[in-house]
Every structure is written in structure tokens, then in C-alpha cells.
Amino acid sequence: MQSVPPALVAVIGPVEPPLLAAWIRHYRKLGIERFVIAFHFPEHVPEIRRHQLQAAAREVGVIPTHTSTGPWHEHTNGELRDALRHRAGPGWHLLADADEFHQYPGPLHQVILRAEATGHRVVGGLMLDRVTASGRLTGWRPEGGLDLAYPLGGHLTHRLLQADPRKIVLARHDVTVASGNHRSPGHRPDPDRLCAVHHFKWREGVRQDIERRAAHSADGTWQTASPARLAEARRLLAHLGEHGGAINTSDPRFAFRRVSLARLPANWLAEARGIVTAWRPHAYSGED
Template structure:
């Protein structure tokens, strides 16, 4: 069984249709999608977010996995996902780990890759972020009626001078493997085997809502919980100074097939 575990903020509920359709085509059998609402938003906001998420998911016969009402923290989110992982999956299953704005492109037919991975006792796939932006690099409004791929056709890498972050991801792993907050590395102990070809994790973050969404991370309570708030400040400062993201074009890198330890 292929599972997908994801928790999204209310501002990203409009991504659900394209997200579900993309991963359904890959072969995901069970979606565990939750919505997270900050407590200070109030009960009405919680009810509104739940209703909107349920409405979108019901079109695909998917039930909302839960509502997380607590201040955002990648550690709290990780604990929530660990609970779902323990309750809903078996060790022989596979889990896709994807944020609502992350769309995976695998180096081959996904189900065939999983069969190969099982035959070679591979534990997980590794990937790299591919940032996506509008053709002119500006922050384009997302139109749910149009494909993300055509709205944000430009591939780029964020400069380390803006965000010295981690571009590595664990997009898919066996269900008995823990991953760290942010899905950047496996958290399970012991030597693990991964498929050598990198998965492209296309990141559709850069629309006209990004400054508003990241501004929450500049508040004192968030800064106390998450020391990487500085990255959000750097991004906001850069966008407000320039009016756009200045991308470096990321040409396709030839990938090798095989198994690495």
C-alpha cells in the first residue's frame, strides 16, 4: 500500500485538487491529509477551514484525517505525522512525504521503482527541491483552474545568500522509517539504503501569498520555537526590496540509476 501524509494550512486548501490528482496518478492508495489552524484564529476559523478542506477532499472520496489546532511548529507537525504513521500504516507499506506545495517527479514509473526498491531492500528515496516560479520570476497569483506547471514554468535554485537552507528531501520511504521535521533526512537509526537517482521535488511556494504566509514566522512566539525564522525574514526582505524572486536557472542534471548505501 502507498500512503501519503500531509498537513496543510488553510491558505493552501485550493491546492488540494491538483495535489490529489497528481499523487493519485502516481498510485497513492490512501491519503492522510490534515489541516492546521493556529489557536488564536478562533473556533469560527477552525470550522471554516475544516469545511473547506472536507468539501475539496470529498470530491475524491477522501476523508479529512484530522485538524491540528496548535501553534505552528515543525516538531509538533512531526509528532502529528508520527501518530498517523503508527496508527494507519504497516511496516511493509510505503509513505510519500510531501507538503501541499510539493509535487514529486520520479526517475521512472513509480510503481515499478517501488517493486525494484523492494527487491533490493531499499529503505527510501532521496530527492532535491526544484523551486518553481512564474516565467518572469515575479509572484504570480495562483489560479486553481489552471495547471501549476504552466503557471509556474521557471525552475530555479534559491541563492544561499537568501536562504542557506537544506534542499535535500526524503520524498518516499518505507513505513517503518522515521523522517525528520521537514522531511529532509531519515531519522531512523542504523544504516539505510536509498535509491541512487534523485527525485525532483517541485516546490510551488512562490506565489503572491508567500509574503503574507511567511510573515507569521516573524512573530515573537514563532521565533522562540523555530530558530530558522531568519530564513523567512531574509526571503521577505529580498522580495520587498526587489519585487520578485531572482532565480538561477537550474538545468537538468543527468542522473545515474542504481543503489547506494
């Protein structure tokens, strides 16, 4: 028996319209039919960018449920996401940010059926950070595709930023998911069937975004519940400063290698299991 495809639930920020279009195409190929999305734009985003993103979604048949503007407080995404999940209704929800492209260890409907058969109410993933071959934070040409522009995948999020690399990628509608989709209190994903979350964050403009986040978190313009967000931003900015504005792709800690959205990396299931089961949050996070 094939399960009903999950609703994709996402809060979309000011990404490039071609990235949003590629993201929608990716999930449609996985079998997603229903997109329950909202846009949230901080005040610095020009009105023309907002209109371009809304138009890009509508051009491919995705109508946003809601559009809001204002500071990107730490609680903003979670509150908007939960309202979207309520609207999405019963069943499974696929949770993905607009720079996250999931790659499952099998067809999506089989992943869900396996979770149901084994009594899991969530499915987990691990971030795989995608960067350019040089580590430079550059843009990309839609006709070339993301794999060509950002061919390397590695573990930057937790090994440099010391941030949580875990993701809840699928959850039953009545299961609570924490801020950032990193965990689900009271529920543990199957550690042997973790999705690769290709994380295309490290693009042109991300340094300015991180600098803005650091400044607004430091002065309280963007509210944060812990020191983590500011500390993570400062770690990245320090690294970029030490390496001429680039990510050091030769640092063995990050294990960068060539990967593709067409197939899981070699030995992914064992690699992801080892990282997720060994990972522990920093003392200030208050997470488990």
C-alpha cells in the first residue's frame, strides 16, 4: 500500500527566485503534491525581491498561504511553521527550509511506510553542507544547476559553527517539532535511516546575512533565546576572516568531498549514524 504524500511545510525567507524554483522542482520529483508555505521578509528586503519570490512561486503553481514582514526573531520561524502545520492538517508533514534539499535512502513513500511499520513518528536527517570547489561564497547559474555550482559536501554546521546538524525531516501532524526542526521532544528518529539534508546556504550574500544576524542578535533587534545564534555567526565570520573570505575546503575536520543530489554519498547511512549518535549540544543550548 502506498501512503498519501506528505504536505511540505516551509517558511521561506528572501532567497533567490531561481533557488525557490529549483527547490519546488526537487520536491515535486520526490512526489510532493501539496506545498503549504509562507513568506517572511525582514525589513531590509526590497519590495521588488518580495514580489519576485511571490511571482516565482505562483509561476510553478504554488500559492503561499501567508506573507509577513518584520524582525527575524528566534521564535519567528517556529511560530509561523506551526501555524502552517495546523493548516496542513492530519498526516505526515515534510519540513524543509528553502536552502535544504532532502535526499532519502529510498522512495519517499517507502520511507514513510517503514517509519510507520517500525513505530517511528518522525524521520531524521543530517545536514550536508554544500559549497563551491574553492570555498568561495559565490552565486550560481540556474542553467548549470546546484550540483555544478556547489559540488562539495561536508560537515561545516557542527564542526565549525558548533551548531546542531540534526534535522527532523518528516513528522506526523500531532508531533511537536522544536525550533529550527532540529529535534522532536519525546521522539527519536531511526538512526539507521537518516536522510541527507543538502544544505545550500553557503552562497553569495550569506556573509552579509550572517553579519546582519550577528549585529541584530547582539543589540537585541532580533530576539534570541540563547547565546547560540550569535556565537555561531561569530565563528563563521572569524573563519572567513582567516581564509580570505572563503570556507577552507581542505580542512579535514569538514570532510568535504564531491557529492550529488542524484545519489546518497558513499557510506552515508553509517557516516550519518555515527555523527548523530555521538553529537551533543553545547551547555548553553538547553537541548537534548
